[in-house]
Amino acid sequence: MEDLNNRIKNVIIESLELEDITPADIVDSAPIFGKNEKGEGLGLDSIDALELGIAIKDKFGVSFSSEKEETKKHFASVDALAAYISEHSKG
Amino acid sequence: MNSLAGKVLFTAISVLYPLIIYCGLEFFGLSPRRLSLLLLSLAFFHFLNFTRNKSSLDRWRMIVLVMLVLVCAVVAFAADNILFVKFYPVLVNLSLLAFFAFTLWRPPNFAFRMALLGDKALKDSPSKNAVENYCRKVTIVWCFFFVFNSVVATFTVFMGSDKIWSLYNGLISYIFVGLIFAVEYLVRKKVQRKMQSYVPVCDLEQSSRPEGALVSFEADGVDNKTWRDFVSDVSKVRYHLEARENTPWILHCEDSYFFTVALLAMLQSGRKALVTANRQDAFIKEIRKPEYGFLTDEPFAGGAATMIQDVLAENVAGGPVKFDKFDKSKAEMVMYTSGTTGEPKAVYKLFMQFENELFELVKVFGNDWVNRKVFSTVNHHHIYGLLFTALLPIATGLPFRRHRIDFPTEFANLLGTSAVVASSPAFLKRLAAETNQPIGFECAPIIYSSGGPLPVEVAQKASELTGFWPMEIYGSTETGGIAYRQSKNGAVWTPFEVCKMSVAENGCLNIKSSYILEEDGFTTGDLVDLYDDGRFLLKGRSDSIVKIEEKRISLPEVENRLKQTGLVRDVRVVPMVGKRQYLAAAIVLNDAGLEKFAGSPKLAINNYFHDYLLQFIENTVSPKKWRYLEELPQNTEGKIRMRDVQALFNLAESSNFKILKFRREPGVWTGKILFPSTSDYYDGHFPEFKLLPAVVQVDMVLRIARNFLDVPKALSKIHRTKFAGPILPDVPVILNVKYDAESAKVSFTYTHVPAAENDVPKILSNGSLTMNSEESLG
Numbered sequence: 001m002e003d004l005n006n007r008i009k010n011v012i013i014e015s016l017e018l019e020d021i022t023p024a025d026i027v028d029s030a031p032i033f034g035k036n037e038k039g040e041g042l043g044l045d046s047i048d049a050l051e052l053g054i055a056i057k058d059k060f061g062v063s064f065s066s067e068k069e070e071t072k073k074h075f076a077s078v079d080a081l082a083a084y085i086s087e088h089s090k091g
Numbered sequence: 092m093n094s095l096a097g098k099v100l101f102t103a104i105s106v107l108y109p110l111i112i113y114c115g116l117e118f119f120g121l122s123p124r125r126l127s128l129l130l131l132s133l134a135f136f137h138f139l140n141f142t143r144n145k146s147s148l149d150r151w152r153m154i155v156l157v158m159l160v161l162v163c164a165v166v167a168f169a170a171d172n173i174l175f176v177k178f179y180p181v182l183v184n185l186s187l188l189a190f191f192a193f194t195l196w197r198p199p200n201f202a203f204r205m206a207l208l209g210d211k212a213l214k215d216s217p218s219k220n221a222v223e224n225y226c227r228k229v230t231i232v233w234c235f236f237f238v239f240n241s242v243v244a245t246f247t248v249f250m251g252s253d254k255i256w257s258l259y260n261g262l263i264s265y266i267f268v269g270l271i272f273a274v275e276y277l278v279r280k281k282v283q284r285k286m287q288s289y290v291p292v293c294d295l296e297q298s299s300r301p302e303g304a305l306v307s308f309e310a311d312g313v314d315n316k317t318w319r320d321f322v323s324d325v326s327k328v329r330y331h332l333e334a335r336e337n338t339p340w341i342l343h344c345e346d347s348y349f350f351t352v353a354l355l356a357m358l359q360s361g362r363k364a365l366v367t368a369n370r371q372d373a374f375i376k377e378i379r380k381p382e383y384g385f386l387t388d389e390p391f392a393g394g395a396a397t398m399i400q401d402v403l404a405e406n407v408a409g410g411p412v413k414f415d416k417f418d419k420s421k422a423e424m425v426m427y428t429s430g431t432t433g434e435p436k437a438v439y440k441l442f443m444q445f446e447n448e449l450f451e452l453v454k455v456f457g458n459d460w461v462n463r464k465v466f467s468t469v470n471h472h473h474i475y476g477l478l479f480t481a482l483l484p485i486a487t488g489l490p491f492r493r494h495r496i497d498f499p500t501e502f503a504n505l506l507g508t509s510a511v512v513a514s515s516p517a518f519l520k521r522l523a524a525e526t527n528q529p530i531g532f533e534c535a536p537i538i539y540s541s542g543g544p545l546p547v548e549v550a551q552k553a554s555e556l557t558g559f560w561p562m563e564i565y566g567s568t569e570t571g572g573i574a575y576r577q578s579k580n581g582a583v584w585t586p587f588e589v590c591k592m593s594v595a596e597n598g599c600l601n602i603k604s605s606y607i608l609e610e611d612g613f614t615t616g617d618l619v620d621l622y623d624d625g626r627f628l629l630k631g632r633s634d635s636i637v638k639i640e641e642k643r644i645s646l647p648e649v650e651n652r653l654k655q656t657g658l659v660r661d662v663r664v665v666p667m668v669g670k671r672q673y674l675a676a677a678i679v680l681n682d683a684g685l686e687k688f689a690g691s692p693k694l695a696i697n698n699y700f701h702d703y704l705l706q707f708i709e710n711t712v713s714p715k716k717w718r719y720l721e722e723l724p725q726n727t728e729g730k731i732r733m734r735d736v737q738a739l740f741n742l743a744e745s746s747n748f749k750i751l752k753f754r755r756e757p758g759v760w761t762g763k764i765l766f767p768s769t770s771d772y773y774d775g776h777f778p779e780f781k782l783l784p785a786v787v788q789v790d791m792v793l794r795i796a797r798n799f800l801d802v803p804k805a806l807s808k809i810h811r812t813k814f815a816g817p818i819l820p821d822v823p824v825i826l827n828v829k830y831d832a833e834s835a836k837v838s839f840t841y842t843h844v845p846a847a848e849n850d851v852p853k854i855l856s857n858g859s860l861t862m863n864s865e866e867s868l869g
Contacts, residue, residue, distance in 0.1 A: 060857050
């Protein structure tokens with residue numbers, strides 16, 4: 001799980017060409033888009049969301065449903081994304 | 092012949108002429124000479140008719156007709172010959188043929204003249220052109236009939252049989268006429284079903300549509316809204332508004348249905364509507380005066396707000412339904428765009444402007460929309476979304492979806508729906524990137540794209556995927572829609588008919604139209620090539636407003652916001668294009684900033700400014716990359732050039748080095764660089780005494796040369812390199828890089844930063860490299 005989280009973080013950094021951020025800077029449970037009340041989170045925007053969706057699909061071979069709410073849930077945090085990927089890439 | 096009776100008599104004689112002649116010959120044994128008197132009287136009637144006719148074209152036709160009828164009558168009388176008596180129907184046919192054909196040549200055509208007489212509203216309807224086209228075809232059919240009928244009538248004259256002549260001209264040809272009328276009526280009904288119905292928004296009334304007509308729908312079909320719901324909801328909001336003092340209302344609703352209900356209520360109640368996509372607390376605070384209302388559909392923390400859901404849930408006691416016409420030239424609105432001055436720019440609108448534009452849109456595109464549903468991937472708080480996804484559906488009666496399509500994959504849910512999709516280049520780019528298979532629509536959607544130019548390759552891919560080549564709309568908040576194009580037909584824009592184009596002094600496009608209030612028209616910031624026929628090519632923007640993924644943002648605005656932090660001495664924000672479009676900010680901190688951020692990691696500083704900006708601007712247009720410099724790059728004239736700043740961002744900054752300041756002149760780059768002690772560059776070399784290895788020094792030179800000086804990629808040779816002193820961690824050095832394109836030679840010098848102005852800088856190392864210029868060509 002730990003390893004998968006790191007891979008996801010690297011995909012996030014690479015696919016969005018993020019500067020000044022290392023995997024260690026990304027909190028596993030913090031939101032990927034926007035921020036939580038503690039001010040944690042990457043604060044990415046909706047354009048990044050689409051870009052990232054494609055990158056995750058390419059790297060991990062999982063696709064996301066066309067239901068917006070559900071997809072939003074999976075992209076809530078690195079942890080949530082890892083859970084979704086490990087669940088869907090096996091089958 | 093002034094009386095109605097006279098006209099009836101004339102028409103009766105004219106129509107029954109073949110029968111009267113037949114009876115005269117057959118039953119009363121009258122001679123052709125006597126019968127020619129009837130013809131003579133008809134000539135007289137025609138003459139009387141023509142003297143009262145004012146149109147000059149008809150005068151000539153009538154004169155010719157009268158002359159010919161007269162000649163026939165005279166010859167028939169003189170020669171006592173029945174043939175000339177029988178010519179009358181032929182002459183009438185030819186005369187009608189001449190008239191109908193003439194109206195084709197000099198529009199409006201005859202059928203359309205009749206249609207205009209029948210329906211006064213047609214003249215001001217967006218369907219006018221379509222109707223006129225149809226009537227043209229009808230007129231052509233009549234022309235063919237008159238040719239045919241003249242030929243047959245002539246034939247019956249010469250056949251010699253009185254019976255056949257009178258049977259054909261007195262009955263059969265009339266049956267043909269009746270048949271054409273009947274068939275045309277049926278065809279017309281069918282064509283009308285294919286024409287888009289349209290009621291101006293300001294003229295909508297409760298009775299404008301059937302109660303059960305679908306107005307708005309939700310993906311799951313649960314929260315569908317009918318015309319009855321719509322009327323009653325608008326009425327409820329109106330009661331709420333009108334129970335309060337007449338003040339302007341700020342409006343922001345994510346749900347398109349709520350938005351449309353609220354907007355129409357404000358317009359009908361005569362409340363000025365301030366429509367804003369940005370609902371950040373700080374922004375609302377800026378545009379709001381204390382007495383202003385704020386109507387929204389999502390909880391708002393930054394002050395008092397009225398939830399539209401609460402208003403709709405209120406139980407209005409009794410009272411008639413409030414839903415009626417309003418004066419479009421008095422209803423006021425304000426839209427927001429980013430202005431050049433740095434403050435968000437409010438654009439004042441009279442509803443008349445939108446109404447006039449709707450009319451144009453229906454005229455040009457309306458007939459493509461019949462029986463479709465409207466979907467959107469764009470925000471209805473901006474003009475394009477407002478027009479296409481809120482006002483147009485209401486004016487045309489097409490149902491619209493309450494929520495935006497956010498992901499291209501959602502198209503999979505629309506396969507069986509005939510859709511109109513108001514979209515944008517940003518969305519279509521994602522669609523093209525994410526989708527490999529044609530989507531399989533049963534009926535290809537009609538896709539509009541606006542907000543920025545749509546690359547041809549994206550348009551082509553979208554057309555392969557959806558079956559429709561997106562129709563681009565060019566316009567702005569200030570001007571409304573200006574022109575349209577489908578890029579498969581070239582990059583040229585076709586203006587809407589009401590838009591009159593010209594080129595302003597600064598080379599930018601100027602537009603005058605019925606939906607621009609300024610008498611001198613509006614001059615855009617877009618450079619233009621204008622053709623004689625009004626079509627034009629765009630040549631790029633000339634001012635400092637840029638578009639980031641279709642969102643318009645003024646660079647000075649972002650810069651001013653950053654300066655507002657009180658931590659920034661100087662700043663330059665530039666637009667960048669990589670995988671996506673984004674903004675990047677080069678910042679020079681002032682003393683307060685330096686103190687505040689002393690020892691902070693760069694990420695923390697980035698986050699500070701990013702979070703600050705999010706109070707005012709959307710995330711998408713907030714800078715994504717940051718550089719903190721000692722000073723902004725200037726050329727010799729002291730000007731900061733955008734492309735120099737952009738070049739800085741093209742060189743990815745890592746934790747291994749920092750460019751603190753630089754200058755770029757043709758072929759020369761001079762900059763101050765710092766290699767922090769945490770840099771990987773020192774690893775493995777002299778752990779006790781860190782100094783920058785030679786290979787790293789050369790590598791840095793190559794990076795700088797390639798990024799700033801357009802040097803070929805490949806290195807062919809490293810020449811003499813002298814190392815005179817160490818480059819130490821955390822001690823800035825000056826790097827000077829020169830490139831001579833002719834010899835393909837790069838030379839460099841690292842020196843100490845001089846302590847005082849006139850110190851002779853101490854050289855740390857220097858050398859030269861030869862680049863492989865052949866390679867760059869290949």
